[in-house]
Amino acid sequence: MKKFLTLLFTCFTLAAFSQQETASLAISNDSKLTISKYIYGQFAEHLGHGIYGGFWVDKSLPVEKQDRIRLDVVNALKKIKIPSLRWPGGCFADEYHWRDGIGPREQRPKMVNTNWGGTTEDNSFGTHEFLELCTLLGTEPYFAANVGSGTVEEMSKWIEYVNSNSTSTIAELRKQNGHPDPYKVTFWGIGNESWGCGGNMTPEFYSDEFKRYASFAKNYPGAPLKKIASGPNSDDYNWTEVIMKNIPEWDMWGISLHYYTVPTGDWGHKGSATKFTEAEYFETMVKCLKMEELVTKHAAIMDKYDPKKHVALVVDEWGVWTDVEPGTNPGFLYQQNSMRDALIAATNLNIFNNHCDRVRGAALAQTINVLQSLILTDKEKMLLTPTYHIFDMYKVHQDAKYLPMQLTAPDYVSGDRKIPAVNVSASQDAAGKVHISLVNLDPTKNISISTGLKDIKWKTVTGQILTSKNITDINTFDQPNKISLQSFKGAKKDGDNLVVVLPAKSVVTLELF
Structure with missing residues (x-):
């Protein structure tokens, strides 16, 4: 019985930490900034x-x-x-x-x-x-x-x-x-x-x-x-x-x-x-x-x-x-x-x-x-x-070039208070490549983001991610690379849309071209 309760508790804990919420993002090419x-x-x-x-x-x-x-x-x-x-x-x-x-x-x-x-x-x-x-x-x-x-x-x-x-x-x-x-x-x-x-x-x-x-x-x-x-x-x-x-x-x-x-x-x-x-x-x-x-x-x-x-x-x-x-x-x-x-x-x-x-x-x-x-x-x-x-x-x-956007995303809730869980900015460089930087402030929940890109043509997406096991993690002189940039594979093209699964407590920058 004790082993069963321990297993049940573990499952509930893993489920809580793997919760995934959804967000929507629309990015426009209509800007002169x-x-x-x-x-x-x-x-x-x-x-x-x-x-x-x-x-x-x-x-x-x-x-x-x-x-x-x-x-x-x-x-x-x-x-x-x-x-x-x-x-x-x-x-x-x-x-x-x-x-x-x-x-x-x-x-x-x-x-x-x-x-x-x-x-x-x-x-x-x-x-x-x-x-x-x-x-x-x-x-x-x-x-x-x-x-x-x-x-x-x-x-x-x-x-x-x-x-x-x-x-x-x-x-x-x-x-x-x-x-x-x-x-x-x-x-x-x-x-x-x-x-x-x-x-x-x-x-x-x-x-x-x-x-x-x-x-x-x-x-x-x-x-x-x-x-x-x-x-x-x-x-x-x-x-x-x-x-x-x-x-x-x-x-x-x-x-x-x-x-x-x-x-x-x-x-x-x-x-x-x-x-x-x-x-x-x-x-x-x-x-x-x-x-x-x-x-x-x-x-x-x-x-x-x-x-x-x-x-x-x-x-x-x-x-x-x-x-x-x-x-x-x-x-x-x-x-x-x-x-x-x-x-x-x-x-x-x-x-x-x-x-x-x-x-x-x-x-x-x-x-x-x-x-x-x-x-x-x-x-x-x-x-x-x-x-x-x-x-x-x-x-x-x-x-x-700055790309304006509209974001609808869940909140990160603590007690009776809440803040936006996601923030984003995007731009297009001189070569026509679009870069989208996304931040998930929620330390426990992944967020799936569906993104529409108005008047922006693209075929492939690559990305980098910065995250770590704990929000308190640091780099030290003994472990200088504990937190470092990694390749990100959580973005894909879905028709004309971009779908991104943004991990908890992470920063991701995508390149679309």
């Missing part, structure tokens, strides 16, 4: 081991390097085609003075990084080193200028230093420091989080400061500036209202938005990156999906003042922010990266893709060893996180 590649940008701040020990390593470390730039990291990021890299912060940007980071390294002044751990910053990684890194990566630099503790002249001279080919003293200094030609850096953030660590300003005061700084942010030949205003914190809609009202649309290329998925919603105790229940997982996904609301509401305010959508919404800090890993420096923001984080990354990218009319830039926080990283390092060891693999899957959407 493009998914900007800059949505897939990254962020590297002078914080913890993001720069030092991440990109920029000790001369004695036994890894391949150019100068002190770590090349296995460079090669991994080149593979996913990161389009832009934001630097030097973050909060660090508004205490950074660029002249400290040029010239002979042994003569550069040292400073204390008061924002992140009180460590000594030796300024060995400065403007030239960052721009050399960007050259190796084949990516565009995105500078965050110091408005909080800097001056208009300081920012203006920095732009001149990197962009001017004149015979001015500043341009000649760049040439003396080893780079005869101008770098032609076009992306410039005018301050960072000016409502907080960047100066605790009101939106009225900041908008005036932006106009003052932007007046002296000059264009040089071949480098028309894309000036990005320091935008709102999360749901501060008044900040967006004031900025859009007070700053002429032609003065700014974009306005930033910062929002982090904090699992508990409590900044004092954010929750573990690796040890969480399904109830805590559900709560985290509720927080993640708030990005849809934020983008929609901020975009609606921008539409009032900029109906032709000249100004981009740039979500240049986003990602999961948990408690640090036990035993690590709290100021270094080092956290592990689980299957949950991969689902969050894919969901956010789908939101950005589907709002590509307004969202034309973003930056995951952060690239290496900090917050929701793509890469983790430990001395000579390096691993790719589940989040890295999402960016690898999604690179097909960069600068591709």
Whole structure:
């Protein structure tokens, strides 16, 4: 009898975990929008081991390097085609003075990084080193200028230093420091989080400061500036209202938005990156999906003042922010990266893709060893996180034609609460191939999706999947490939329709051609 009850319980458990629900999806070819590649940008701040020990390593470390730039990291990021890299912060940007980071390294002044751990910053990684890194990566630099503790002249001279080919003293200094030609850096953030660590300003005061700084942010030949205003914190809609009202649309290329998925919603105790229940997982996904609301509401305010959508919404800090890993420096923001984080990354990218009319830039926080990283390092060891693999899957959407859709899907239910179980985005590349990225947030139920593709001709479908046994699974230096991309066989052509069985807690990208 006991064996029978055990068998019966096992059968019921397996049945519960193999439940399959249905969804329908209709994708149209009726669009003139493009998914900007800059949505897939990254962020590297002078914080913890993001720069030092991440990109920029000790001369004695036994890894391949150019100068002190770590090349296995460079090669991994080149593979996913990161389009832009934001630097030097973050909060660090508004205490950074660029002249400290040029010239002979042994003569550069040292400073204390008061924002992140009180460590000594030796300024060995400065403007030239960052721009050399960007050259190796084949990516565009995105500078965050110091408005909080800097001056208009300081920012203006920095732009001149990197962009001017004149015979001015500043341009000649760049040439003396080893780079005869101008770098032609076009992306410039005018301050960072000016409502907080960047100066605790009101939106009225900041908008005036932006106009003052932007007046002296000059264009040089071949480098028309894309000036990005320091935008709102999360749901501060008044900040967006004031900025859009007070700053002429032609003065700014974009306005930033910062929002982090904090699992508990409590900044004092954010929750573990690796040890969480399904109830805590559900709560985290509720927080993640708030990005849809934020983008929609901020975009609606921008539409009032900029109906032709000249100004981009740039979500240049986003990602999961948990408690640090036990035993690590709290100021270094080092956290592990689980299957949950991969689902969050894919969901956010789908939101950005589907709002590509307004969202034309973003930056995951952060690239290496900090917050929701793509890469983790430990001395000579390096691993790719589940989040890295999402960016690898999604690179097909960069600068591709956006394909609008209508989705009807089941909910993921927890107690008396529910969220959409599925989210999707789709695009068509220059070769005519259609790519569909699907996310199933439900950790236990497979979902069968029938998809109609209006005015889209295709014959075959291939795909990749990222999933794992548990939502808490991670890659470690002992098991670096526990979560990795696999070939996906769960999609087929059924007449004119596409039928996909989307496994629980998975991300799938399909290619139709």
